[in-house]
Amino acid sequence: MFLENTVNQKEQFGWIEVICGSMFSGKTEELIRRLKRAQFAKQKVEIFKPAIDVRYDDEMVVSHDANEIRSTPVPAAANIPILADGCDVVGIDEAQFFDDEIVRVCNDLANKGIRVIVAGLDMDFKGNPFGPMPNLMATAEYVTKVHAVCTRTGNLAQYSFRKSANDNLVLLGETEEYEPLSRAAYYKATLREKVKHIKVEGAEELDSKTETSNG
Numbered sequence: 297m298f299l300e301n302t303v304n305q306k307e308q309f310g311w312i313e314v315i316c317g318s319m320f321s322g323k324t325e326e327l328i329r330r331l332k333r334a335q336f337a338k339q340k341v342e343i344f345k346p347a348i349d350v351r352y353d354d355e356m357v358v359s360h361d362a363n364e365i366r367s368t369p370v371p372a373a374a375n376i377p378i379l380a381d382g383c384d385v386v387g388i389d390e391a392q393f394f395d396d397e398i399v400r401v402c403n404d405l406a407n408k409g410i411r412v413i414v415a416g417l418d419m420d421f422k423g424n425p426f427g428p429m430p431n432l433m434a435t436a437e438y439v440t441k442v443h444a445v446c447t448r449t450g451n452l453a454q455y456s457f458r459k460s461a462n463d464n465l466v467l468l469g470e471t472e473e474y475e476p477l478s479r480a481a482y483y484k485a486t487l488r489e490k491v492k493h494i495k496v497e498g499a500e501e502l503d504s505k506t507e508t509s510n511g
Contacts, residue, residue, distance in 0.1 A: 310406040312436040314391075316418035316429060319456040319474045321444040324389055327415040328365045331387045334411070339384035343367035344376050346393040348466070373398035376405075383410055391416035392426040393466060399431045420465060421458035421474070423482065444476030448485075455482035 313330070315323050334341050347369040367387075368379055373394045380386045386405055391398055391414045402412045418433070418441070420426045433439050446453040453476035460473050467473060477485060 308409050310408065310410040310412060311438070312402050312406050312412045312414065312432070313438040313440070314429075314433050314436040315413070315415040315440045315442065316433060317442040318417065318419070318444050318454050318476045320476045321442040321453070323415040323417075323442055326440065326442060327387055327389055327413060330413050331365055331385065334385040340382060341385045341387065342380050342383045343387040343389070344370050344379070345389040347371045348393060373401045376401050380405060380410065385411045385413065388412070388414045389416075391432060392418075392420075392429050394428060396428050396431070398428050399435065402432060403435055417456060419455065421456050421467075423455055423486075446478035446481050447475045448481040449478050451478040451480075453478050453481075455479065457482055457485050 315326050317323050331341055331343060343365055345367045365387075367389065370376060370379070374397055376386070376388070376398075388394075388398070388402070393416075402414060405412050414432055414436070416429050416432070417426045418429050441454075443452040443454055445451075455477045456474050457477045458467065458474055460467070462473075
């Protein structure tokens with residue numbers, strides 16, 4: 297379990313904590329846990345999330361198991377600094393959906409003495425580093441990688457496998473669209489999808505040739 301840093305009254309700088317992992321790994325749950333501890337300590341806390349994330353609620357940050365905390369939806373990272381003025385702690389959920397400006401924003405907040413806690417997916421559904429997350433992880437003082445449990449093997453899962461055919465990078469969803477998979481299960485699942493795609497393309501090409509010859 298992550299233990300919060302002890303604030304040094306002589307130190308004028310804050311720091312950045314990143315919580316990352318796959319879908320259903322408990323990222324938001326851990327973010328909420330840390331923020332509520334700070335609120336209990338009477339610290340001034342503000343929480344932000346991308347305006348596009350309205351899966352559970354327009355204003356609340358909500359984990360998959362329905363734990364929640366009030367937040368402010370913002371359309372871009374540049375909106376955060378003004379709204380975070382005077383805070384002791386700033387929480388940011390679903391950071392992968394923000395623009396690259398989020399990296400500078402988080403560092404500027406930390407340089408002003410604010411504790412910044414960021415949660416987000418470290419990889420997209422294709423297994424590639426997701427948006428600004430790699431740079432956030434590189435500049436953070438603390439990085440916590442959490443894992444889900446693979447639905448097919450029972451091992452630790454770090455991949456978010458998309459079950460639908462939608463190929464858009466950003467697709468908000470739950471268990472209907474995604475499932476957490478281990479490395480082995482993800483490799484096998486993506487291999488099956490590639491084979492299926494090749495077969496479909498082959499069938500379509502054969503149909504096209506057949507129609508041409510009949511014409």
